[in-house]
Amino acid sequence: MIQQPNYPAEPWVVRETALDLDRMAQSESIFALANGHLGLRGNLDEGEPRALSGTYLNGFYESFPLAYGEGGYGFPEDGQAVVNVTDGKLIRLLVEDEPLDVHRGTLEHHERVLDLRAGTLTRDLRWTSAGGRSVRVTSQRLVSFRQRSVAAIAFEVEALDGPMRVALQSNLLANQASGPGSGDPREGNHLTNVLESQLCVDNRLRVVLAHTTRNSGLAVAAGMEHVFEGADGLLTRVESERDLGRLTASVELTPGEPLRMIKLLAYHWSGRQSIEWLRDQVDASLENALAEGFDELVASQRAYLDAYWEMADVELDGDPEIQQALRYAQFQVLQASARAETRAIPAKGLTGPGYDGHTFWDGETFVLPVLTYTAPQLARSALAWRHRTLDLARDRARQLGLRGAAFPWRTIHGEECSGYWPAGTAAFHINAAVADAVRRYMLATEDVAFEREIGGELVIETARLWASLGHFDADGNFRIDGVTGPDEYSALADNNVYTNLMAQSNLRAAARVADRHPDVAAGLGVDVAEVDGWKAAAEHMHVPYDERLRVHPQDQDFTTHEHWDFEHTRPDEYPLLLHRPYLDLYRKQVVKQADIVLALFLRGDAFTLEERRRDFEYYEQMTVRDSSLSACVQAVVAAEVGHLELAYAYVGEAALMDLHDLEHNVADGVHIASLAGAVMAAVAGFGGVRDHGDELSFAPRLPQALTRLAFPVAFRGRRLHVEVTPRRVRYALGPEDEPLSFTHWGKVVHLSAGTPITAEIPAAEPLAPPRQPPGREPLSRRVVHDGDTRATDEAS
């Protein structure tokens, strides 16, 4: 259920105007800063109160044995969990002899602002101690996009009511204790004391600590450096212990003469390099940051973001709340991926420990489509990471008795870490997601070097998996039995339509790669017979259809199953996975998240409009959206088949998933794929962008409340700009761009730089709104806009 908005609808900032101690965990995630390599949760400077203190390095994990009540051959032996590394965010303040603690004294003002163009989190507070002394504290924090290992904090404290002595303590703290888990399987493992001290050194105002993990054998070095301004008479002391580095600074403050401390942080980690080398890197990074200075870090941060927004910004007029949410979403997508480079994009980015820091199929399926058309080099980088794990995926396929590569359902390093295979390894569709991301990236970039070095191999090895996983039946149909599709409320089903259609594209893509790059294919041992096998499997792929209901069953048996008893399901029993056994869910017609509806989107070329309409309406009545990956997909398909107002409601739900904590688990980190999905929902939904096969197409149409949607599309070196208004759409290329052809509502458009084209949008035909499960209707945006009612009636 949608809650009251927490943040005023401002176009470029997310502002928190008061500190809500009951929602610390959520705000820690919402205000997390990251650059894809290093992430800092939005913890208070003083560290406490806190829900989860978090500092994460992409790819830095600890492994642990996975336990099974009853094991089985091929069950993964080890789990991997992201590690909360050495915390450098901590700056504690003692005012006279009282600690600045929001639990004590009086907090007269507290505001935090995440600036989506500046890439900084600022905090401004006025606090009076129990003893009656008042201070103003401001801090500004950034995790640098330009210098991936560096974060910086400018911390300023000012006496408000007369001279006073204050002490600052700037810490580096390893092995902070975390609380016990709630038991929700999505929140991740709580490993404690995983860091073993290897080195602790201090030098002037700098401390460096280095640690290793016990099981995974990774090493991390973290350092802090400090610069003071306006600090006459400052007395400082620096200490280093095994798990603690600390600078303590004492000074007498006078009103109007604040003390400003710049704290610079640097992190490096490796599975190969020595502690000594890592320490050198930390010291070098700190020296660079020191030379550059805080103001220059801030300036370069903004410059980086300006370039990003130029290619990414989705403008949406008519709904400021969603406008803000879309920008927040794109900011978080960038934070998760910008400098990930040789690492994966985790499901929660680097904003929290949820899902153990694992990456899933949603990277390729939800995040990469957004990156491909805004920052394609980041999509390339994410696929290059998959490619680096190919040998592990080949090993896994072999273990499973299959050929090619079987990518893990969830992982940090590349090994399968799913402890429940029916919803893990059996979800083979992740392999098609990788291949589809390659296809999309190639379509958008024509990056032949990528195809030859990375993409081609990914597509071929995943096609091999499908060829060995499926089989031809007596009628010559190619069937894929016993797999799990995107909907995790079904499992181990035969001929999941989504999986089969995505496998079909995968097989075709592999055949095309073999045709285009015979030398690459030959290098992988592909021969003509194998390619013919892929083509035959794709051509004869079994796509079940229920003639009686005139819909596609999610899998061949799905529509014969019992309907879920929604009438006897209480609102507090959602998400169902926490209140009903899989055994009950799997046997019935109830859908956690878009499955066939995702196929209607990604493989829309395989369905007629009439089929898409009927399928969408059929599944709409049983889809409970217990996954954050559902609303965005439903939005796209609702818009496509003509339910624009419903699409608008779903865009709202997708966009506000994290800012309004609709799933009640943003505490563990924001949902990167859902955030990307919100952007996709707007652009593919109302912008009508599709990229089936090798064609870019548009079929835009806005819901009533929106007056304008404008977005850039990075496509083959061009910047195509699309501006949708209620009746027409304007397409324009960048001034230097080569001409481009695409389709608008099915008609080919030839566009040249300097000659924008305006095209009409066909009128929508009226349709009766589809039904959702009782109590699971999305909140209508109109209700949200029109006033303070809390109605939850169906969007219409």
Next chain:
Amino acid sequence: MIQQPNYPAEPWVVRETALDLDRMAQSESIFALANGHLGLRGNLDEGEPRALSGTYLNGFYESFPLAYGEGGYGFPEDGQAVVNVTDGKLIRLLVEDEPLDVHRGTLEHHERVLDLRAGTLTRDLRWTSAGGRSVRVTSQRLVSFRQRSVAAIAFEVEALDGPMRVALQSNLLANQASGPGSGDPREGNHLTNVLESQLCVDNRLRVVLAHTTRNSGLAVAAGMEHVFEGADGLLTRVESERDLGRLTASVELTPGEPLRMIKLLAYHWSGRQSIEWLRDQVDASLENALAEGFDELVASQRAYLDAYWEMADVELDGDPEIQQALRYAQFQVLQASARAETRAIPAKGLTGPGYDGHTFWDGETFVLPVLTYTAPQLARSALAWRHRTLDLARDRARQLGLRGAAFPWRTIHGEECSGYWPAGTAAFHINAAVADAVRRYMLATEDVAFEREIGGELVIETARLWASLGHFDADGNFRIDGVTGPDEYSALADNNVYTNLMAQSNLRAAARVADRHPDVAAGLGVDVAEVDGWKAAAEHMHVPYDERLRVHPQDQDFTTHEHWDFEHTRPDEYPLLLHRPYLDLYRKQVVKQADIVLALFLRGDAFTLEERRRDFEYYEQMTVRDSSLSACVQAVVAAEVGHLELAYAYVGEAALMDLHDLEHNVADGVHIASLAGAVMAAVAGFGGVRDHGDELSFAPRLPQALTRLAFPVAFRGRRLHVEVTPRRVRYALGPEDEPLSFTHWGKVVHLSAGTPITAEIPAAEPLAPPRQPPGREPLSRRVVHDGDTRATDEAS
């Protein structure tokens, strides 16, 4: 693969003529003694060398948390594992100053004999120490059928080469260490140090120790008492420590004047009674045993067994090896059940820690059919145990979102302990197995009191489960989706034929109970509408059929799946579950154990002979018999459809499963259900006994090698004796029996006491033998008989 026989084929004993140190674990299981309440593995008196020392009390378990890589709602939280309780079997001997240890000195003779009529294990050895001193040691061990808490050992040692000083140590030892497991999930958990000492006392030649378990909170008291004969100059010392009670006796032996020690053991345990009371019971049991004396214990043991064999003995002429194996099987079935009384019959009886000491569906499906027609009071007792766990089963059904009762797939105390639900909780057919066992027991006994107090409620609550688990589809068929049948190489399938047919009988049985005992039904809240619902579900039960192949698919989709690639499966990859992932097995046509073939047996009334033939042959080619519960069922159906020589081969495999260790895991305990299955295979296979609906029928026919099969049938207070020879069969009642009607090859026979009837057996029609998966053919009995060839070619 069948190994060389280990034991000479003698009709009433199992004799081991030499000690094989490499097969200690197997012989410990084979020579285990038990009475259904107390079980002692066949460890050597001196305790070592050993594979697994084991002393078990039925129902005495420790619980432990079940771990999950990824948990889920309704996953069982705790496991239960049988505890190796205080060991009272130990009698160590010091000859001069050398311990009698078969690893040392020279073992000149070693023979052990399990006497199936006496119910004793005797051992006879001659040993010469490294120092050159020779002794003869004999021991005779029994676990009393008459006094369920009592075991006794007569231990005799004689000097052979002149006077010598020996010391005997008779121990009670708790918390013996056990070795690490092999990783085979079937062997059970190895819990250590689960017993906490509560009491240790000694008095004269008696010691009593009492312990409690840490988690399950059960208490056990064990005591030993001693009597010496021929012990002039004996010096004794008795000690008691927390985990050790010990009697040490020293004596100077003279050749011809052996020392004989009688060691009496008593065990009592409880989850409610105080330690003090348990101790009293142990002392009282010891006092009774002491008063009775060893010889009387031996005599009453034989009397108990004479009565058993009178109603149980299956005579089979023409194959001494199988004759012996069948008697061994019936002896072990009795040992597992005789005094189980308020407890379950575990899958391994009380012979080892395999499967954690759990009971499964095989109790009702394989063991109870044998007990029902030989010792019906033991079948009643086992069903009464199920009945006592009904409230736990009702709770479990509720947790699963179902009505009625959901009995656990595996348990000791009644709670579901399966840590892998697709092959545990999803195997709902266990509930129909309980109902079918009730139906059979009622057919055989007409025990109305049982039906009113126990059976009726079991049948009604399980019928309720089926009614809520299934649903009517648009065509009005009743479907049961997403369940696992007996074949564990498929899971979560729709409309498993076995399950649906067994559920159908279950629903019909419940409707009959409601008709016969309206007051009982009303007491359970049953109304007319509910009964009508059961009848409708039974009538419209969906039984899928593959029109193209003209066979029943194991589940509705089974025959569309890929065939297993037997050509590329190496012999060392069986059992497949240890070498291939479930994910691979579930998706393909490969069968671990009889599933539809079991339906052909238990619900033969639902198939024509032609269907049974075709189905049997279809599944025969893909059934790998990786479960010990397969061969016996295949034997029955093979015989029924006319493949008599194949049936004979399967009877051989079933009967020798444990004595020849065909599954390579008799080390963890004998397979009680498979042993019972061997008896069933002979009686239902060659004797052609069936009990469909409410009719007893016979259609006997022997394979060529067998000249006679004779067996008693306990039926409604009568002792029907059936004697099958190649051409005819003779039916006779006991002298005092009431007349009885049944069918012989489809014709009704009216039989009266004193007037045996002889009937002709119709000639068999010749059939081409069916095929098995390559390399999985059963060993032909003819080959075994005809000589020393080790061929594994197909039985024909």
